[in-house]
Amino acid sequence: MISPFHFMHVTAFLITGTLVSAIPLTSAQNHEPSTIPETRELTIEGDIASTLVSGVDRFLLKKLKESVKARKQHWSRDFSSAEAYQRSIQVNRAKLADLLGLKDQRVAYTHPKYDLEINEKSPVYMKTGAFDAYKIKWPVVGDVVAEGLMLVPNLLTFRKTEIQVAPEFTAAYKERASHDSFYTAAHVIALPDADQTPEQLAGLAPGIAPESQFARRLAESGCRVIIPDLISRKMTRRQSDYGGWGSELSQREYLYRSAYEMGRHIAGYEVQTVLSLVDWIESHQGPERRRIGVMGYGEGGMIALYAGALDPRINTVGVSGYFGPRENIWEQPISRNIFGLLEQFGDAELATLIVPRSLVIEAAPGPVADLPGKGGAPAKLAGPDPGDVYTEVKRARQLLASYVDEIPIRLILGSGLPFGSEPALEVFLDNLRLGLKPGPNKPITPSIPDTTAFEDRQQRLIAAWDQHTQQTLMRSSYVRKEFMKSLNTSSISSFEETIEPYRDIYRDEIIGHFNDPLLPMNPRTRQTYEGENWTGYEVVLDVFEDVIAYGILCLPNDLKKGEKRPVVVCQHG
Known part of the structure; x- marks a missing residue:
């Protein structure tokens, strides 16, 4: 792991510490004024x-390239x-959770809440011929409440799956709540790209x-989809604290920025x-556990x-428009930057945490975006090249070459693949429940919701x-106080003895x-x-190959050879 401050500290250390102490400095009057003595x-x-x-x-580009081979030193796959x-990769899974900042305890809850407008009586947001759509909210961590849609297949859709359910549940169908899983072939969490809305992925806006509305098609197959x-x-100009x-x-x-x-x-x-x-779904599984899948596109991928890499309760993972080599992540939106990620994890390594x-990896074109640097970090986003996707999948298989069973990684390639x-x-559905088929590749014709509500929801989030x-x-000052409690300042x-572990960290x-x-x-x-x-x-x-330290050293003219004086470091930013 490395940050730009590393090079700043190396520069300051070398110039002010090593150079000043190692080179016999004299005043300009005592030597050739164009250079410092004993320097070139x-x-x-x-x-x-x-x-x-x-x-x-x-x-750094060289280090990024070398990181692919260097990662193996952090893995001890058995x-x-x-x-x-599974036991051998737990330490890597824990490291990934730490890098992603999964430090906050999630809030337990009974059921998601329906998001009803003042004039709405029914929780159903929209009905189609195959499923009911609900606007829902649910707690995540702290006071954060997430929002989205839940698509619940209707009885006709469920019957097409030919899954047998006890008669007493069938009789109670009309009275059931949408969170019941008796009439669900599987549970799917569908993740749109960052610039798509849940309504678009569900075909409701x-x-x-239509062929890419995978949330709709999964619901039409009999899955409950959230x-x-x-x-x-979206680019937004932020108001300055100074007016x-x-x-x-x-x-x-x-x-x-602030989360980092x-x-x-x-x-x-x-x-x-x-x-x-996933916590909620698992807490309400019926007598026959329904499998859980997560599928996403672009940022959702x-x-x-x-x-999927972090939670073994997720049975199948679908990634589209994202999977590939990650060594060029520095060109992509800075919100994808995770400190120290590539030291242990590329996408191939993440895939080995899912096995x-x-x-299911779909080599479809990813989202395209051009983010100008208007006070922020400029970036260009283009979907992964199919050849690069193939190469990264091949690398994942090589990492798993000695795995005891069949490697359950499927790559979907094709010309013009949406x-x-x-x-x-x-393939995704077959992994969730044998025999499930995608819904028809036909659009539905719902009434289009007011899109201003989408922006309001985004701003709340x-x-x-x-x-x-x-x-x-x-709360951070209290956390730091607890963290530093082992530092002994009595002498x-x-x-000096107790500060070293903190310096290492x-x-x-x-x-x-x-x-x-x-x-x-x-x-x-x-x-x-x-x-x-x-x-x-x-x-x-x-400093290193291709890396130099550079600065300005100002010396008083009356400095004598061998004389020691205090050094003041001025480090600009």
């Missing part, structure tokens, strides 16, 4: 800061049995082609949203992959997660570091500034 002449021309950035860029395999609303990528308008950020980046500082993540928040539904449960395609749905992060911030020696988990040995400093200097009583030198040192 600095010959780099132009903007040295840009040279530094370019070198760090090359270094293929001697299915049980042994325009915007998604579709959470995800935070969108006027500030940066223009995507909704996802806005929540990502608290060790949380917007992706982790949305995984919690999914897992809170990312959340489905993480949720022995089934994983997301939520027929082949992908067939943003406000809820933002407030949760701020509440976490308010300097006690402090700060280095490894906050700033990040590379284990590469530092290169010889090879100091190069050049006089650049001259004041009445001081002389300023540009200083360049070697």
Whole structure:
């Protein structure tokens, strides 16, 4: 794991600590003024800061490429049995949960609540020939309430599945609540892309082609489908704390920024949203347990992959428009950035956390987005190339080459493949319950809801997660106090002895570091500034291959050889 602050600290340490103590400095009057004694002449021309950035860029791109092979040192997969395999990957699963910031306890609840308008009497939001749609809300963590749709197949749809149910349940069908699972072939959590709405994925509002309305088609197959609303990528100009308008950020980046500082993540928040539904489904399983599936597209595919990797209660996972090599994640929206992820996890490694449960990967074109950098992080989003998807799936299979059973990873490829395609749905449903078939590839003709309600729901969700992060911030001083309780400040020696574990945590988990040995400093200097009583030198040192440290060293002119004086470090940001 590494952060930009790592290079800032290396620069400050080398220039002010090592250089000042290791090189016999004298005043400008006692040596050739163009360089510092015992250093080579600095010959780099132009903007040295840009040279530094370019070198760090090359270094990090190389490290990203090397991370694929380096990940194996963090895994100890035991293929001697299915049980042994599950035990052996638990430490990696726990690490993933930590990276995603799954630190908050989820709220237990009896049932989701129907979201009724003041003038509405029936909880049914919309009826189709195959299912009833409900607007629902459910608690996640703290005071956060998620929102979305629940599609419940009607009795006619359920009968087509030919699943047998006891007569007393059949007689009570009309009296049942929508949360009962007797007339559900399976439970599915369907996740749209960030720029899609639950209504679109359910075919209740325009915007998604009928063949890709996989939430609707899964409900028409006899599954109960819940579709959470995800935070969108919509660009919004934020009001400055100092008056006027500030940066223009995507909704996802806005929540990502503050959550990141608290060790949380917007992706982790949305995984919690999914897992809170899994908690509820599991707590209300009937005599015959119905299987649970999670399927997502684009950003929803990312959340489905993480949720499936973390929770063994999810029986099958479907990922579309997302799976592939992750080494170019730095080009993608910053809200996908997870500190330290690639040290242990690429998508192939995440797939190995899902096994022995089934994983369906659809190599469909992903969402396309161009996020301008107007105070935020610029990014371009393009769906994974089918060839890259194939390569990453192949790598997952190679990681599982010694697995004791058949590897349950299915790749769906095809020219012009839409997301939520027929082949992908067939495999996904077959893994949920043998014999289920996707609903017809035909649009339904519902009355189109007022789309302003979609934006209102989105703003409620943003406000809820933002407030949760701020509440976490308010509690953080108490958390830090508890965390630092082992630091002994009764004496300097006690402090020095007890501070080291905290320094290790700060280095490894906050700033990040590379284990590469530092290169010889090879100091190069050049006089650049001259004041009445001081002389300023540009200083360049070697750090790693392609990486230099660069700064300005200002020396008083009356400094004598061998003389030691205090050093003041001024680090700009």
